[in-house]
Amino acid sequence: MLNPVLRDPAALPRLVLTLLAVLLLWPGLTLSELNLVVLFDERNATNMGRFLVDFWPLAHDREFLRLLARATLETLAIATAGMALALLIAIPGGLLASRALSLSAVHRGGRPAWWAQALRWPVRGLLIVLRSVPEIVWALLFVRAVGLGPTAGVLAIAITYSGMLGKVYAEIFESVDPRPSRALLVAGSPRLAAFAYGVLPNAGAEMLSYTVYRWECAIRASVVMGFVGAGGLGQQIDLSMRMFAGGEVASMLLTFLLLVLLADQLSRLLRARLL
């Protein structure tokens, strides 16, 4: 042993990392006021217990079931209508943000000119802002703007999901084989025609699949958005919870689970069919 290497080179980074973790954990715990004991506090526990006991039997009188059915349909409709509006924004947004149809890129081996790239950034920035503000914040804003009810939910989904769809569409356009569209562009065809004949045939299936998948997400989102008054199942859950009507909450949660399960199956079926 001429040169004993007895110091662990990873010791210092690990020590620093551990100290950092502890240093961050402390304010984290204070700020989040994490306190598990409060759950087992006697008064809270009995309150909660009474509420949970009410979960059974499920509420199932005729009046309530009619309300439930209407709320469920409303949730489905919010998701579907929201997605339809989102598509209206996402497709042009995706086209503007994507490099796939760049005219300047045709002669530069696929790399657009710097000014063309710079022009795409505002669109990309807009898409980022649209999708980075959570949908429920949009819903809250629209509830204030257009009043309580499903319209706010539809608009919120349209805004958020157009941001997500636009980004993914742009990526899909760029990922397909660029040669057909480039050939068309070089031959002088307009960009929309190049898109329709050069990109869409290859990208269509993937776009549809992703859209259907997002639709499934929109159903979950529309339920959640109901909590701020954007209609659908969520609004009813919120109301019943405020009235401590355990049976109604349980029925509606169960309906929500079934709806999500159904949407999952339907979306899987559609995607298998379309791909």
Next chain:
Amino acid sequence: MKPPADKRLGNYALLLALLAAVLASFSFLGIDLGALVSGDSLRQMGRYASSFFSPDFSPPHVRAIGHGALETLAMSAIGTLLAALLGLLLALPASGRFGWLALSGSRFLLNALRAIPELVWAALVVLAAGLGPNAGTLALALHTTGVLGRLFAEALENTPNEPAEAIRLSGGGHVAAFCYGTLPAVWPQLIAYSLYRWENNIRMASVLGFVGAGGLGQMLYVSLSLFQEAQAATVILAMLILVLAVDAFSGWARQRWVSA
């Protein structure tokens, strides 16, 4: 493979059905798009929107937002951390290590936790534990445990068990075998999943306040209820920055430690 003509016909029918569903949705909701984009309503919306374009940057408000942002950050981080620990604990039986009964039991629990959205959990926890960030943290932890537990269980199932078996054969205990044999192979995946969930949870943490669970959401809700659009605009801006910052950090951390 079906004959293409048949499939094509089916696809057209499907597209028509989708179109019909969209139209039915609009008519069911009674949304009058024409009225929405009519001049009067647009002008009103424009006025409402323009009130957001003068955010309030006065020092006391910014300080309050800073605190709210830190609270949101702490809620999401602690909630995710708690969920990662609980998820790992539940993933062990859910990956089939303790027999069939424990497997189905833990799977059921994980699915139930995952199926209920964070916001519903938050509303429930607020009832049980009172208002404030504690409720938000617990709600995030509950839902995220379900998500992470399932992902962790899959990761554990796909990890070769020979290294752990070798440690068992040299006399090591179950815990030691797991920590030396299994964990080194899966932890990058576990970290990646947790970081991804954290990205998600920072978004959720900033809105859980709507049902009274603390953080930036509560500030936004209050200022919108009081028609203080300028203050609300600052809160939304802070949310945006927080979300983008966490996305960037998480992306960097994944690059740095996971895919190496």
Next chain:
Amino acid sequence: MSVSLSGVGLTHANGQVALSEVDLQVKIGERVAIIGPSGAGKTSLLRLLASNLQPSSGQIHLLGQQPWQLGARQRQKLRARIGLIHQAPPLPPRQRVVTAVLAGKLGQWSLGKSLLSLLHPLDIPGAQAALSRLDLADKLFERCDQLSGGQLQRVGIARVLYQAPELILADEPVSAMDPVLAGHTLSVLNEEVSRRGMTLLASLHAVELALAHFPRIIGVREGRIIFDLPPEAIGANALDALYANEQLPAVPTSAAPAPVSVQIPRC
């Protein structure tokens, strides 16, 4: 007596007979090589001795104890006194060599010490000493996935040397090394074993290595012991009979683990 088998048979779950009527006595301090064609049952025999497999019939004594009569806790204690060198050491690719070597002593360490050592290696000199016996001291802080197959095998040997068991079982310990290195590594292993008074059983594919390094050779074929002789007494005839070209069932090789991908679901 270190190892004693009498009338041991082993039948796999699929009905395939791996070993039948094996009688074997190995005294403390003996060094034994097991040779034979592939699929003859060498690996099964070693896994049986490592108490990895339970015999279908017969009696097995390891270090004076019957592993399958013991409770789980006692059996783990017995296993801590037995070291198994794997042909392809199953080491997590991201684990560092020092941790992989220290893992040899997990059977003897308390849980607290084990977990602490995961964060910071507690016995770096020990690991370094074991590795430097195999000329790998410079790889102490490398990650296992940066080593070649032969280096990994030597890490596996270092791990067992660090474990310091009373009985070492080696399954093709030098199969991934070039002949010169293989010979050198085997002599190091033999030296260590004799110096510390351990018992060694090693299965070897290369007959000449077995004959050169071990004072006792066991020939296995079709799940039975064909001969049990000192190397001088083994003639060409015995070897020809042992390796007679016959279709033997191939050992099922475990498929390489599929590359894990982190699939992240959205929404």
